[in-house]
Amino acid sequence: MDIFESFCRTCGNECLESLSIYKESAQALDKMVPISDMLAACLPASLPPLNPEDDYPKQICRICVKKLSMAFEFSHQWLGAHSEFNVALKFEQRRRRSQASKSQSQSQTQGQAPTHPAEPKNEQLPTEPADAVTPKIQSEREIAPSTVEAKSSTDSRPGFKCGICNECFYTEKACKFHFKFSHKDL
Structure with a gap:
């Protein structure tokens, strides 16, 4: 019409x-x-x-x-950000499960009972200036230059490493997400 x-x-x-x-x-x-x-x-x-x-x-x-x-x-x-958040959340869930399973297997192999959450830990945290809030990210080039050059296209090792907890990531973006969410108090 x-x-x-x-x-x-x-x-x-x-x-x-x-x-x-x-x-x-x-x-x-x-x-x-x-x-x-x-x-x-x-x-x-x-x-x-x-x-x-x-x-x-x-x-x-x-x-x-x-x-x-x-x-x-x-x-x-919005869809792109939502997708990135999903990746970061899935990674964090896997990381927590991995840490829980590592601590459980360590306590079983050492014959120790798991520590009670209310017990104080005698850990000393590294002290840094208050203005040091930028993520500490190391690429493999900074860590081991010879391994980056030998890396083939079929090699699927992570190429970025968190400078605080030494977790490894395949992309710099994933490493920055990890830093933002896992070390947000730093």
Whole structure:
């Protein structure tokens, strides 16, 4: 139907300069993305999917395209951060399970009962200046330069090491996440 010929599908206002939802693309995430793809990604699942054959308006105004691009970028940013947090949380859970199993096996091999959490520990923590909050990350290049050069593409050893607890990581980003969440009090 042509009764909506000059109306924006997203805001419902009449617009003189509009773009076709199904034929045009807009700049988002440093590339051109079809407007229909951005709309499909940002619309709630409870709405019916976009259909070029329906009777609704087939155009979108430039103001709504800018808003849509921002919403699309925000959605991708949120999903990326959520994914990174999931990786960090899974790593932390594995690390804690590993530490618990190591301490349990050590106590069994040494014939000691596990220490009670209320008992004070006589550990001395290293003292650092209060302004030393930057992560201590060492790449394998700093640790052992000869091993990095000999590393093949099939070698899957971690390449980054936390300077505080010596945990190893495959990426610098994972190491920074570890530092941020595991050593947040430093």
